[in-house]
Amino acid sequence: MPDSARQKPYSEISARLKLLAHPERLQILDTVRRSSQCVCHLEVLLDKPQPYVSQQLRVLREGGLICDEKDGLNTYYCVCDLGVRAWLDTILGPVPAERSRPLAGCSCPKCTAQELPIEWVLAASF
Template identity: 60%
Template sequence: MINQPDYETIADRLKLLAHPERLRILDLLRREPQCVCHLEAWLGKPQPYISQQLRLLRESGIIRDEKDGLNVFYRLIDAEIIAWLELILGAATAQITLVIACPCPKCSKSNEFCD
């Protein structure tokens, strides 16, 4: 007999990844914590849209928000999800911050390549 996995729970967690923009967000977050404006610049989507996806991920518990002044940085904190992403997207090697043209001045404090 199969040691029955909790298919419902696993499916719910997979649903978080089964979305192109959330996958993009997670692919960034698994490298290092990112502030919302970075994600906005990288995805090219409206800010409320990004925040909504972040809320979904946050409420599911796989990411955590860390406020720093006006900015909010998000960090991927679920080890299992990180492992899944590594298999599904490949190892996270490249430094993605180099090509992000994030216009916010706050971000350029924590990342001199950004702006």
């Protein structure tokens, strides 16, 4: 039996589900699956203190659900794993086609730029 066909133990699967079973973490995932976002963006979106947001991001990062990419002072998070995307598609529904917009109150380059950076436009239409 090939390893890909063998089901993971229930304890492993439920450990991953536990990371999803949390309203704020779920909203973070729903946001960063649309396009990568920085911590201050999520901070405004969730209306939670920055350490709180960073903490939940760490849980998701160490659980392998999101990846981080640093750019200067900012750290952008995104959903890189295709299997995770599939789970989110089932649980939250497919990613809507609409492009994400600058968020008032977020001071990151993405949200304050006059011209949209090309890689952001590409990411939004993922």
